[in-house]
Amino acid sequence: MTGWYADYFTADYWSFARHEYTAERTAGEVAYLAETLREHAPGRRVLDLGCGVGRHAVPLARHGFEVVGVDVCAWALDRAAEAAGRAGVRLGLRHADLLAAPDLPEADAVICVQAFGWGADAEQRALLARVRERLVAGGVLILDHSNVSAILSRYEPTARFEAEGEIFDFLRSYDPVSGRSRGELRVTRRETVTVLRDDVRLYQPNEVAALLRETGFDIVRADADFTAGSPVRPGTRYVQFVAVAPARPEPAVLDHARSEPSAGEVDLRWAPDEVEYVREAVDRAWARAAGEPGGLAETARRYALEDPYGGARAAPVLGRHFGADLPADRVVTGAGTTGLLNALSALAAPGRALLCTPYAHPDLPAWAARRGAALHVFDPADVAAPELVARLRPSMVLVERPGVRGDLLPPGRVLELAEAVSGAGGLLVIDEACAAYAGPGVSAVPLTARARGLVVLRSVSKGYCCGGLRAGFAVASAGAADALRAVAPPLAVSPLSLEVALGLLEEGDVLGPLRAAVAEAKPELVAALRGLGREADPGHPALPWVTVEGDAPPGVLGRPLRHRAGGPALTRISVPLSAARRRALREAVAGGRAG
Known part of the structure; x- marks a missing residue:
């Protein structure tokens, strides 16, 4: 079931918000977003989650980004479409509830500005996991949130704002146990009173950082008030996290058909000749x-x-x-x-x-x-x-x-x-x-x-x-x-x-003959690789492979292995056991030395 936010960010809300989100403020936020996207996004496809009336989406499209805005409020999406038309830019728009597992397109970057915290922690975590899923490897998320420490330092349970014949009364309460702020906005005009109610989870920056890490993001930095490099302090009102989605490992079977041996290259990625011993x-x-x-x-x-x-x-x-x-x-x-x-x-x-x-x-x-x-x-x-x-x-x-x-x-x-x-x-x-x-x-x-x-x-x-x-x-x-x-x-x-x-x-241990064959053939492989300029780590004597740091030498095709934490890459090279494969290795060594 869609939450309170579906009916909140409509014309009545924006009649007040337009006084807060001034053209000057929006321009500063857009400049920050555009610069951060240029610095970190691997491409130009951007999702704007909770795009509202398009105050960031439209200017970013003007900057050359391919923007798709997502929002639960149809009224706001109509205004965003009108703004894009006036600006002469192309803007994709999707009507969806961010907390209801929306079908999001793949993107190089995602921005979420003042649209985080509408649901429970589990819902926010699920949203971040979904965003992580749709970002390409190396894609960037810019996540803005309101810092509860700053809000509570100036917390007022009631407030009034008047402008252009309209009166806006705010009633708020904060529950420190749940971390939620519940509020009521009364919009009074000459003949009508409209009441909007919200229910927002307010976060400490460290809580948002934990959610990002829990959902697989690497945090690049946290900025204060849309200023790159500005340190976040207890009194920082708006905090922007810049986080990237690191490449995920794929199941090994998907790599098996991605490379084939070239002419004259001996394929030592695996050992099909093992079967003769069992x-x-x-x-x-x-x-x-x-x-x-x-x-x-x-x-x-x-x-x-x-x-x-x-x-x-x-x-x-x-x-x-x-x-x-x-x-x-x-x-x-x-x-x-x-x-x-x-x-x-x-x-x-x-x-x-x-x-x-x-x-x-x-x-x-x-x-x-x-x-x-x-x-x-x-x-x-x-x-x-x-x-x-x-x-x-x-x-x-x-x-x-x-x-x-x-x-x-x-x-x-x-x-x-x-x-x-x-x-x-x-x-x-x-x-x-x-x-x-x-x-x-x-x-x-x-x-x-x-x-x-x-x-x-x-x-x-x-x-x-x-x-x-x-x-x-x-x-x-x-x-x-x-x-x-x-x-x-x-x-x-x-x-x-x-x-x-x-x-x-x-039958018990039937692999004795295979172990004996490996023990006899492995030293020749180690010597052959040394002759091609690679020192091999022979590993356990029973295992039918060796490893070398870096790539396999020319003439040999092995299985590359990437270190998950950025350490040295390895190549695993299988021990050839059959006479034909051992002969092919000797020919590769001879060709490498001649070359």
């Missing part, structure tokens, strides 16, 4: 599934209503594989680790921190950021990591184990972090999608019986070369499992995929 085990798993009563077709048709999260079927196999006693209710199956990460993103609370490592797989951070989580980068191995968790109180901490540099976080540190995160009311998610390479003995799965708030993710994609099965497993602490089941879709893995995946795991 093919026999995979074939045996399929054969066992085919031997089930009714064969593959009957298994595929099975509808596991009695075990919708797969825990009853998966827990015994996972328990034997990882050497842990796993009750069925602590296991959740999903459509690969990707499906489980997507479900977990729903538990990353809007406005709360999500901690991840600098080169974390982007899927969960991307989805969590879209839900309003504030991303923070940290080093889980740092001695101060538990203290950072206690200070930021994140709703979730994501750690890849092993990390991209091949580091396996020690079990003791996993337990420390789990204790700190659960103490803050959050979850520690250990993504072990790549841990299969190192064998089941390194897994953190057994720690879920000892820790609170711990979720460990496993799959049969990396190493097993069965990503197409879309079978993933979350093994969690008791309370964490309940939270995950509340958001994870049931029946997410087909019974056929589940049987094949569990058949693979039932």
Whole structure:
């Protein structure tokens, strides 16, 4: 339901406001807005939220910006259209309630001047999240608000203003508990009295700053009274926040088709030759599934209503594989680790921190950021990591184990972090999608019986070369499992995929031959990269990749990895295992040296 503001900012209000918003004041505000937009906006598409009669939108259009004004008051939008016509500028206008999840166009910049605080805190937060969603990467928000400290320092519960035969009486009350100011404006003319009522949440600047950060904005600066660089003080009446929408990570799969190897370039982004070392085990798993009563077709048709999260079927196999006693209710199956990460993103609370490592797989951070989580980068191995968790109180901490540099976080540190995160009311998610390479003995799965708030993710994609099965497993602490089941879709893995995946795991550690091949081939890759002028970090000996700082050398195509906090970029380069790929690497090295 639309609020009081829909009927407030009409002709009766503007009969008073035109005396306050003088041409001189408007010109100063427009000059500030235009200069700030030129400095920070990556383009010229501007949304004016709560545009009213267009007193900023029309002049900004005259400055060459492509402005769309949004307002809930049809009367004000009509006046804005008339003003644009008189000025000879093009102005887009949309009739919408800003607090009712309006459909906003994509924009390079958003301005919101004296139109913030009409709703509850949750509504203002939702509005900012929506604005964040519609801004391009690097887009700017200029958010103006009335500083409650300044208002209360001169607070008068009643006031009167007279002009041109009209009398304007103001009655106000302020509730310091809710932070809301409720008021009444009586407009008296010769024969009529009109009463307008408002209900505004007045903010301290630090409260607005917190809302901006909670919804994913980076604050560039705060200005006083439309003066760039002027410091905000307790007595500053109007505060303008300049905030940018940083680029968000995208799910990793979207990057897979964006680059192809050029002629003579060896593609070492991934390792398709790994499958030769596990093919026999995979074939045996399929054969066992085919031997089930009714064969593959009957298994595929099975509808596991009695075990919708797969825990009853998966827990015994996972328990034997990882050497842990796993009750069925602590296991959740999903459509690969990707499906489980997507479900977990729903538990990353809007406005709360999500901690991840600098080169974390982007899927969960991307989805969590879209839900309003504030991303923070940290080093889980740092001695101060538990203290950072206690200070930021994140709703979730994501750690890849092993990390991209091949580091396996020690079990003791996993337990420390789990204790700190659960103490803050959050979850520690250990993504072990790549841990299969190192064998089941390194897994953190057994720690879920000892820790609170711990979720460990496993799959049969990396190493097993069965990503197409879309079978993933979350093994969690008791309370964490309940939270995950509340958001994870049931029946997410087909019974056929589940049987094949569990058949693979039932064989125990089948990746020994692959580890031996990696150990034999990795030194050659490190030497080859050195010959091309790149020092490689070999990482854990079982992992089939190395990393180099910066770009891959000419002749080699690797997977670029961006540091989330502006640190050095890395390139991940897979170890070639087959004779053909190793020969291609040698040819690339020879070509690079000859060049």
